[in-house]
Amino acid sequence: MGQAITVDGMSCEHPEEAVKDALISVDGVTAASVDRDASTAEIEGTAAVADLLSAVEDAGYEASA
Secondary structure, three states: OEEEEEEOOOOOHHHHHHHHHHOOOOOOEEEEEEOOOOOOEEEEOOHHHHHHHHHHHHOOEEEOO
């Protein structure tokens, strides 16, 4: 199941990778792609949105669904 979230605070490539790594670490996520220019992340899998948002926020970025 595909989901999309908005991620704020990514200013260069490093945050993009950090957000992707945070999302991939969530149980139930099978794939994630992050676009800092669009401030979005696309996530595949069965993870709950709340868990995705929490992982991004724990990595130091603002996230919303």
